[in-house]
Amino acid sequence: MSYDNQARNAVLAAVQANQPSSLPMPKIPRSSPTPSADLVENFGKGLTRMAGSIISETIPDLDKFIRGRFPDAKVICSTVPECTGTIRPEDLTQWSGAANIDVSVVRTPLGVAETGSVLLSDLELRVNTIAFLSHDIVVLLDPRHIVPNIHDAYEHPHFATRPYCVLMTGPSGSADIGGITVHPAQGVKTLTVILKAEQQTN
Amino acid sequence: MRAVDQAKNAEAFLEDNVREERLDKLLWGMRLRRDDAARQVPEWEELRNLASEIKEHTLSNLSHYLIEFEAKATANGVHVHWARDAHEHNQIVHDLLAEQNISALVKAKSMLTEECELRPFLETRNIKVYETDLGERIQQLDDQPPGHIVVPSIHKTQKDVANLFAKNYGSDPNNEDPAYLAGVMRENTRQHILEAHAGMTGGNFLVAETGAVVVATNEGNAELSAHTPQLHIVSVGIEKLVPTTESLAVFVRLLTRSATGEAITQYTSTFRAARKGSVMHIILVDNGRSYRLGLERFWHSLKCIRCSACINTCPVYRRSGGLSYGSTYMGPIGIIMMPTFNVRKFSELPFASTLNGSCTNVCPVKIDIHEQIYGWREVMEEKGQIQVVKKQAMKVADKVLSSPTLYQIATASVSTALDVLPHFAIYNRLNAWGKHRDVPEAASETFHEWYKNHRLKANEVLGL
Numbered sequence: 001m002s003y004d005n006q007a008r009n010a011v012l013a014a015v016q017a018n019q020p021s022s023l024p025m026p027k028i029p030r031s032s033p034t035p036s037a038d039l040v041e042n043f044g045k046g047l048t049r050m051a052g053s054i055i056s057e058t059i060p061d062l063d064k065f066i067r068g069r070f071p072d073a074k075v076i077c078s079t080v081p082e083c084t085g086t087i088r089p090e091d092l093t094q095w096s097g098a099a100n101i102d103v104s105v106v107r108t109p110l111g112v113a114e115t116g117s118v119l120l121s122d123l124e125l126r127v128n129t130i131a132f133l134s135h136d137i138v139v140l141l142d143p144r145h146i147v148p149n150i151h152d153a154y155e156h157p158h159f160a161t162r163p164y165c166v167l168m169t170g171p172s173g174s175a176d177i178g179g180i181t182v183h184p185a186q187g188v189k190t191l192t193v194i195l196k197a198e199q200q201t202n
Numbered sequence: 203m204r205a206v207d208q209a210k211n212a213e214a215f216l217e218d219n220v221r222e223e224r225l226d227k228l229l230w231g232m233r234l235r236r237d238d239a240a241r242q243v244p245e246w247e248e249l250r251n252l253a254s255e256i257k258e259h260t261l262s263n264l265s266h267y268l269i270e271f272e273a274k275a276t277a278n279g280v281h282v283h284w285a286r287d288a289h290e291h292n293q294i295v296h297d298l299l300a301e302q303n304i305s306a307l308v309k310a311k312s313m314l315t316e317e318c319e320l321r322p323f324l325e326t327r328n329i330k331v332y333e334t335d336l337g338e339r340i341q342q343l344d345d346q347p348p349g350h351i352v353v354p355s356i357h358k359t360q361k362d363v364a365n366l367f368a369k370n371y372g373s374d375p376n377n378e379d380p381a382y383l384a385g386v387m388r389e390n391t392r393q394h395i396l397e398a399h400a401g402m403t404g405g406n407f408l409v410a411e412t413g414a415v416v417v418a419t420n421e422g423n424a425e426l427s428a429h430t431p432q433l434h435i436v437s438v439g440i441e442k443l444v445p446t447t448e449s450l451a452v453f454v455r456l457l458t459r460s461a462t463g464e465a466i467t468q469y470t471s472t473f474r475a476a477r478k479g480s481v482m483h484i485i486l487v488d489n490g491r492s493y494r495l496g497l498e499r500f501w502h503s504l505k506c507i508r509c510s511a512c513i514n515t516c517p518v519y520r521r522s523g524g525l526s527y528g529s530t531y532m533g534p535i536g537i538i539m540m541p542t543f544n545v546r547k548f549s550e551l552p553f554a555s556t557l558n559g560s561c562t563n564v565c566p567v568k569i570d571i572h573e574q575i576y577g578w579r580e581v582m583e584e585k586g587q588i589q590v591v592k593k594q595a596m597k598v599a600d601k602v603l604s605s606p607t608l609y610q611i612a613t614a615s616v617s618t619a620l621d622v623l624p625h626f627a628i629y630n631r632l633n634a635w636g637k638h639r640d641v642p643e644a645a646s647e648t649f650h651e652w653y654k655n656h657r658l659k660a661n662e663v664l665g666l
Contacts, residue, residue, distance in 0.1 A: 004294075008272075008284035011440065011488045016265040018496030023262045026255040028448055029248075046465060095477075096396045096430050114455075115466040122477065128429045132422045150466070154451040160412055163278075163475035164429075167454075170468050172422040176337030176353055177380035178360040179228040185336055185384055186391060187422020187469070 030151070039113040039146040040195065046116025050170030051183050052191040059194055066103055069192070070136055073102035077130050080107045080140055081199060089126035098127060101134035104188075107198070110156050111141045114149040117169040118193060121162040128164055132172075136190045139168075142198045203547050205587070206529065208554040212522030215357075222521055225357055232514040235463025236564065243459070253456055254568035256449045257505035260410075261495060267410040267443045268486065274413030278475040281483045288318035291487045295320060295402070295435060298483055299329055302433065304399045308391075310417070310424035311335035312404025313351055313508060314437050314487060317530045332394040334423035336387050343370050349524030351531065352461050352510040357523045391423075401427035403473075405438035405484075406507065407453060411446045414474040415484060418457060418467040425471055432480040436473070441491050441504040453507055456566035460509035494542045499577050503538045505567040512561035512571055518554050527551060534561035538574040541581070549587035552578035 044054040059065045062083040066076060077098070078085030083105045092098060106125060108118035118139050125131050147153055150167075158165050172187030183189065216222055240246045260267055272282045285291035291314075299307060307324065309331055315321070321331045321342070333339040337354035341347065343366055348354030355363070360378040368375035373386040395401075403424045407416040415436050417424045428434045444450050458464050476482035495501050513519050513533030524532040529540045529548060537555060540548040552575050561571040582588050 004283055007286050007290055010286055011284050011486070011492060012265050012268060014488065014492035015268065015440065015495060018492050019264050020262045020495070020498075020501060023255070023258045025259040025445065025449075026252055028252060028256075028452060050464065050466075050468060099392070099396055117466055117470075128477065129426070132425045132429065150455050151448070151451045154447045154454075159414070159447045159472055163473075163477060165472040165474075166425065167466065167470040168468065169466050169470075172420070173468055174336045174384055174421050175462070176335070176340065176355055177358075177363050177383050178378075179231070179353070179356065180380045182381040182384045184388065185421030185423065186334060186388060186395075186426055 028151070039148060040143050042113040043111050043116055043146050046112075046114065047170065047191075047193060048116070050116055051173060051181075052116065052170040052193060055192060055194045059196065062105070062194075062196075065194075066105065066138060069138075070103050073136070075101050076103045076105065077101045077134065078105040079124060079126055079130075080105055082140065082196065089130055092127050092130075095127055095129045096133070098129035098133035101130060103136045103138060104130040104134040105138045105140070106131070107140040107142075108193075109145060109158070110153060111143075111146040111193070112148075112150060112153045112167065113146050115167070115169055117153070117167040119153065119156060119158060119165060120168055121158045121165040123158070123162055125164075131166065131168065132187045134188060136192070137168075137171075137188045138192045138194060140194050140196045140198075143195045144197070203544070205549045206527065206547055207550055208522065208526050208528070209550075211526035211528060215523040215526060216521065221357065221359070221523075224359065225523060226520040228356060229514045229520045232462060233511070233564070236460055236511055236514070237463075239459035239463040239465065243455070249452055249456055250566055250568050252452050253507075253566055254505065256444060256452060257567050258502075260443050260445055261441065261501065261504055264440065264443065264495065267445060268440060270410040271408055271413055271443060272486075274411065275484055276413075278413045279482075280413065280475060281481070283483060283485045285485055285487045285489070287489050288487075291318045291437060291485055291489065292320050292323040294485050295437070296324060296327055296329070298433070298435060299324070299400055300327075302399065304329070304433070306330040306332065306394065306398055306400075308332050308334050308395050308398040308401045308427045308431065310401075310403040310419065310427045311338045311348075311354070312402070312437055313348070313530060314404055314439050314489075315402070316347060317489065318437070318487070320437070332391065332398070334391050334395065334427050335419070335421060336384060336423075339387060339391065340366060343367075346525065347530065349532070350510065350513060351508050351535075357525065395426050395430050398427075398431045400433040400435065401429075401431045402435045402437065403428050405436050405442055406457065407450055408438060408443045409445075409447055409450055409472075410443055412474055414447075414472045416450060416454075417471045417473065418454075418469070419471070420468045422469055425469055428471075428473060429477075434473070434476065434480065434482045436482070436484045437487060438484065439491055440486050440488055441495075441506075457507055457509050460507075460511040460564065460566040490542055494539075497542070500538065500542065500574055502569050503535070503542075503571075503574060505569050506535055506539075507567055508535075509566055511564040511566065515560045515564050517556055517558070517560075522554070527554070534571045534575065535569075538569075538571060538578060541578055545581070545585060546587065549582050549585075552576075552582060 076085035110119040171191045172184040174185035175181040283294050333342045340355040349357040364378045367373045405415040406418050516533045519533040531539045537551045555575045559572045
C-alpha cells in the first residue's frame, strides 16, 4: 500500500521529534526463589481459584480416565503418547474443525506456581484451535516442570521461538453480566490439569 | 463543538438509585480485590516502580523500539502497517478485507478500534462486524459505546441483558441467570467465528525484541478470533511497546491484579507469527500519541496499560457511569487522555474528579493521574474553556487553600453553616458538585480542632 511508507516515516519522525530525553532502563532483579515444596501446592491453588481442576493421584490408564470424566465425549483429540483418543490434530482438514472435538488432551512444557498457569504453544497443540474450540481440555504437567513465577515462565525459549504461545489459567470465563463470573464464555468449558511425569524422563 | 457535560450526562444515571448503588458496589468490589491481590505480592511496590521506569525508558526511546519491533515482526513474516490517524487505520483494515472480498469480521475487544470508530466505518461499507467479547457484544447490540475499558457493560443490570438478548436472539426475557445469558451469546457467536474469513484483535503489549503481540483475555475470544480464520489483523497503539520478554513479565504480573484482583487472565496469548497457510497483519497506530509524547506535563499518561484500577477506585466514575464521559476512555485515565484528542470537546472532563489521589495510588505504572487532572484544569483555564460557575468556585478555593488561617476558618464553619443553610443554598446551581450528591454530614470538629484537643493533651500526658 503506497500510503504505508509515507505514514511510517511521518509517525517515526513525529515520535523522534517529540520523545523526551532518553531515560535509563532499570535492571529487573531476579525474584527470590520459593522453596520447591510449595510449587505444586501453589500451582494447584492458583489453578483452582481460576476454576481449573488439578488431579494429583496416579492415573494408570488415561483413556479410561477421560472416558470416565467425560462420559458423553465422542471425539477425543490427543497429542500425547499416554492417550490414544479418537483423533489427532493432523486429522482436522480445517482449523475450525476443532469445534467438533469434545476433549483435547495435550502436554504442557511448563507450569507456573504463582498463577496456576500452563504454557501451551503451537508445538504442543499442532492445531492451535484445539485449545479453544474443543469443549473441554485436559493438560498433562510434569510436576518437575513447575517454575515459581511469571518471570521464570517468560524465560522459556518458546516465547522467543514459537509463532504462538499461551499461558492458560482455567477455563474460559466472563464476569461481563452483573459482575458474576460464569464459565464458559467463548472458549473451553473445563480445564483439567493432571500431574503426570513425562514418560521418557521416568 | 459543544463540550461534553459529564455532570449533566450523569444526572439520568443518578436518578436511578438502584443502578448507581449497584455500579458503585461492583466497582468498589474490584478495587478491594485489587488491594488483596497487591498485598499478596511482597514486591508489589517494587514492581510498580519497575513498570513505571520500563515504560518511561521505552517511551523516551520509542522510535528505536518501533523500528526494532517492525524489523522483528517483518522477519517473522508478519505484515506491519502504520497509521497516522483513525481514518488511515480504518482504511487499512477495510482494504485488507476488501482485497479478499471479505464481508464479515469477528473481533475481540479493542479500545483502539473504539477510538478509531472502526465499526461504523466498516459497516457503512457493507462489512459486518461481530464483537466476540461478551460485554462488548452487549454494547454493540444496544448501540452504545463501552461504559468501562475492561467490563464494557458493567452499568447494565442482568435484566437489561436478558431483555436485550430476548430482542436480538429470541432468548427467554425472564431468565436473568448470567450463565444462561453467556450461553446464549456463546451459541450465537460460535457460528460467526467458525464461518469468518477474518479475525481482529487489539494488543495489550508489543515486545520489541521478538516482534510479538501479547493479548490478555478471559473469554478466549481473542484466541478464537485470531486462530480460526486465515487472516488475523491486529490494531495496536504505538505506546504499547515493551523492550523485552523479560520486561513483559513485570507488566503481566501487574495487569490483571490491578484490574480484577486475579493473578492473571485465563488466557495470556503471545502471537509472534502466523501459522502456515494464514496471514497476520499488525497496524501500528499513532492517532495523537506522538503529539502527547511531546507534552512535557502529560506524556506520562502514555504509560497506561489499560487495567482500569483508576476507574474502579474513582468516586465520580462509580457514581456516574462510564457513558457520562461521552468519550472512548473514561474515569481518571480518560480525563487526562481525552483533552489531547479535542481540548474543546473534553474541556469539562478534568472537573469530573475530587482530586483525592486514589487513582494515582492504585496505578500500576505510577502515572501521576490526579496531578495531571489538576494540570488539565489549568490548561482549560489558560485556554478559556472553563464555565463561569467552576471558575468562581476555583477562585474561592484557591484563596482559601493558599491561606492557612482562612482554611481553618472555612472548615470550622462548615458544620455550623450546614446546620443553618437551607437545602437550596447547598444544592443551588452555583454549586456544580452539589447536584445529585448528598453532602455528607460534617464532622463535629475539624482535624485541627481534634488534634488540638486530643493529641496535644496526649503529648502533655506523655511528657513530650
